[in-house]
Amino acid sequence: MASIRGNDDDNRLFGTGLADQIWGMSGDDTIFGYQGNDSIYGGGGNDRLDAGQGHNRVWGGEGNDVILAGAGNDTIDAGSGNDVVRAGNGNNRITLGEGNDQATTGNGRDHIAAGDGNDVVRAGAGADTLMGGEGDDRLFGEAGNDRLFGHEGNDTLNGGGGNDTMTGGEGADVFVWNGGRDRITDFDSDDDRINLSHYARFDGFGDIRAAASQVGNDVVIRAGNDQLVIEDIRLGQLGGDDFIW
Secondary structure (H helix, E strand, C coil): CEEEEEECCEEEEEEECCCEECCCCCCEEEEECCCCCEEECCCCCCCECCCCCCEEEEECCCCCCCEEECCCEEEECCCCCCCCCEEECCCCEEEEECCCEEECCCCCCCECCCCCCCCEEECCCCCCCCEEECCCCEEEEECCCCCCECCCCCCCCEEECEEEEEEECCCCCCCECCEEEECCCCCCCCCCCCCCCCCCCCCHHHHHHEEEECEEEEEEEEEEEEEEEEEEHHHCCCCHHHHCC
């Protein structure tokens, strides 16, 4: 195990194959963790932090950072700034801060929380939890049975393949249905829309009306093995302008 500390200049710091602790301090730093379960602190500046393999903990700090992590269960706090986070396979926990951030993960059960700003979050295969923050966020669950929460702002929620649950929160949100057995928990026909442009079974609202039924408090749209449940709404409240074709 090594403890490596930079200075206030633009540093290039290299870890070992063990569990290292690396501090970048201020400056635009480049840090390589390599193997091992590392703790990496970017500090101030526009940093590039490559944690490598292992179960790593990474703090980006202030600045526009690029944070990379390989296979392993990583915990990443991007910090403030317009950050880019790319995590690999594993069960990752990613927190995005202030700024317009981008986060991408691989296979695994990931938990990604967007912060302030207009963020783009793409999770890979696995049962993922994606949480938007303030701002107009775009959340992509990809494959797996995912849970998407838009929170504030005018968000786009795309569960991708699998059986997904989508909650838009405040704002005028767009829910994308790609098939599967999905659920929308808080659709508001005055503000929200359902995007069906990626789903070839429906060409217009007449097709929706023929496939939809009222089941208790919910509207259920069925097409073959696919099903979309829109919670707490009456069938008569839906019209053609609630959908994007």
